[in-house]
Amino acid sequence: MDGFRKIIRYASDYKSKVYKAMTLIFLSVIAGIIPYIMIYDIVIKFVDDKPFTLSYLLIMAGGILLFLLFQTIFYLQGLGASHDAAYDTLMGMRVKFTNKIMTLSIGDIQKEGIGKYKKNLVDDIDSMEAYIAHMIPEGIPYVVMPLIVFIILFIIDWRMGLLSMGSIPFGIIAMTLMMRLSGKMDDYYKASSKANAAIVEYIHGMEVVRIFNKTATSFEKYKNAITTLKDFTLALYRDSWTLMAMNAAILPCTILLLLPVGFSMYIRGTLPLSTFIFSVLLTLSISVPLVRLLEYVGLLTHVSKKINELEKTMEQRGLTVEDNGQSPVGNEILYENVVFAYEQKDVIKDVSFKVEENSMTAIVGRSGSGKSTLAKLLVHYWDIGGGDITIGGVSIKNMTFDRLSKYISYVAQDTFLFNISIMENIRIGKPDATDEEVIKVAKMAGCHDFIMNLEHGYNTSAGDAGKKLSVGEKQRITIARAMIKDAPIIVLDEATSSTDAENEDKIQEALNNLIANKTLIIIAHRLSTIVHADQILVMDDGKLVDKGTHNELLNNSMDYKALWDAHMKSMEWNIKIEEGNYA
Numbered sequence: 001m002d003g004f005r006k007i008i009r010y011a012s013d014y015k016s017k018v019y020k021a022m023t024l025i026f027l028s029v030i031a032g033i034i035p036y037i038m039i040y041d042i043v044i045k046f047v048d049d050k051p052f053t054l055s056y057l058l059i060m061a062g063g064i065l066l067f068l069l070f071q072t073i074f075y076l077q078g079l080g081a082s083h084d085a086a087y088d089t090l091m092g093m094r095v096k097f098t099n100k101i102m103t104l105s106i107g108d109i110q111k112e113g114i115g116k117y118k119k120n121l122v123d124d125i126d127s128m129e130a131y132i133a134h135m136i137p138e139g140i141p142y143v144v145m146p147l148i149v150f151i152i153l154f155i156i157d158w159r160m161g162l163l164s165m166g167s168i169p170f171g172i173i174a175m176t177l178m179m180r181l182s183g184k185m186d187d188y189y190k191a192s193s194k195a196n197a198a199i200v201e202y203i204h205g206m207e208v209v210r211i212f213n214k215t216a217t218s219f220e221k222y223k224n225a226i227t228t229l230k231d232f233t234l235a236l237y238r239d240s241w242t243l244m245a246m247n248a249a250i251l252p253c254t255i256l257l258l259l260p261v262g263f264s265m266y267i268r269g270t271l272p273l274s275t276f277i278f279s280v281l282l283t284l285s286i287s288v289p290l291v292r293l294l295e296y297v298g299l300l301t302h303v304s305k306k307i308n309e310l311e312k313t314m315e316q317r318g319l320t321v322e323d324n325g326q327s328p329v330g331n332e333i334l335y336e337n338v339v340f341a342y343e344q345k346d347v348i349k350d351v352s353f354k355v356e357e358n359s360m361t362a363i364v365g366r367s368g369s370g371k372s373t374l375a376k377l378l379v380h381y382w383d384i385g386g387g388d389i390t391i392g393g394v395s396i397k398n399m400t401f402d403r404l405s406k407y408i409s410y411v412a413q414d415t416f417l418f419n420i421s422i423m424e425n426i427r428i429g430k431p432d433a434t435d436e437e438v439i440k441v442a443k444m445a446g447c448h449d450f451i452m453n454l455e456h457g458y459n460t461s462a463g464d465a466g467k468k469l470s471v472g473e474k475q476r477i478t479i480a481r482a483m484i485k486d487a488p489i490i491v492l493d494e495a496t497s498s499t500d501a502e503n504e505d506k507i508q509e510a511l512n513n514l515i516a517n518k519t520l521i522i523i524a525h526r527l528s529t530i531v532h533a534d535q536i537l538v539m540d541d542g543k544l545v546d547k548g549t550h551n552e553l554l555n556n557s558m559d560y561k562a563l564w565d566a567h568m569k570s571m572e573w574n575i576k577i578e579e580g581n582y583a
């Protein structure tokens, strides 16, 4: 019943549509009972040898047809309304779920795996459709209808009332036994989650799998997940289908006891024939609702599990956001004694520094020293473990993601283009931007020429274009996206992969246009790009070990000097490689 309560709660946002569907289905149920009562009237006239005219028969036949027609019309209308309510509910659930994901830390999402969220968002929510579209509007009348029939029968003759319930105990026993299979159902759901995660990982890692010719081993993991899912599914059905079949066969036999016992009562003269016939007819009318009800009870266990999975994600602790509406004054950034750990691993250790408005700050350090993490904390990817980060005097945890996002453009190392047109990919930065604005920034970011060379220009979908674009070109599109957003603070995670010299010049030119008059934090992998920075922060093992300008650090910081020397050496290597002189 817990799953049922939860579904009702989600659907209650669309109450009026659910009520409309329920009313229509209920009317269809009532319209479906009336023909049985009319048939009863005709039969009684025959049995009791009462006179009836041809016009009476025609009116009754017409009435029966009319009510059957009403039943069909109401049912179809009700079904339409219930699907309307169902798809609105599914959409509402997806919006709630997506909003929830937005509040989770990126770390939590990575830990759980994309497959899990995909399963929640697509499969689990999809499976609610059958339930909401059919169970809520139909299930409730299907409970009410047998109840009405039982009450009528009890009023006419309590013995008939009792006998009409003859098949129900069998149904209850079978359902109870099926409910006991919930342990097996848990195994099935766990296997299903794992299979989903394995599929996503397999397809996601396809490129690596192929490059390293790991098809066999990678496929093995995927195959095992699918085989386990198959085994658990079959085990579940093997145990439940006998019960399901028994139930489906016995429960609809509502006249199981009523017919033989009622007939013997009639023979012995303790039951009038009219009452007997009426009871049989009325009891037959509830067999369909009982079967449908049975289907829903079976489904309820499934949906209950799925909704619990969803609820687990919905109850996951999100990032701390206590918006106090305070607006930052200026764009000065302050890190004060910031501490952060991934799980148990301390990665940022008591780091404090200030970034002046409209200045350029570079973060340098060995690989794994915590540069990217330090920058990502500013965009609130994770909650910090201690200290505070403020923009213009306001703590980032006191700003909603929307508000925070208005202040910062984060240009990540990995370029991510959505599978929509290039135009829309750039427009993500400013959803109300005109085409002209998009084209203007694309020109500034050095994208216009190669975009125009694509088959459909700006309307080429990134999926199709993706195969034809170089890494550098994709990077410039993401720079254009950040440029059109025009946020006052830019966080730039410089790409480690070196592109060809021409592309690199173009990226540098695009970046220069992006960062003009902005507060810039750059995670630098190539030190030559940041020698003019207003301040350079040197990170080592999560600690801020030195800070200053390039010249200051060259003179005072051993760590920076070592990084600079290593950089110069790699530059020499690059020149040698370009000249073909490897010796």
Ligand SMILES: Nc1ncnc2c1ncn2[C@@H]1O[C@H](COP(=O)(O)OP(=O)(O)OP(=O)(O)O)[C@@H](O)[C@H]1O
Pocket: 107, 110, 342, 347, 365, 366, 367, 368, 369, 370, 371, 372, 373, 374
């Ligand atoms: N999502 C994560 N979960 C757990 N540990 C992580 C995660 N991301 C990074 N780390 C660890 O945190 C430490 C700092 O990583 P970070 O990416 O911030 O370093 P970095 O200096 O930017 O490295 P690089 O120059 O190689 O990009 C590393 O030891 C890394 O292994």
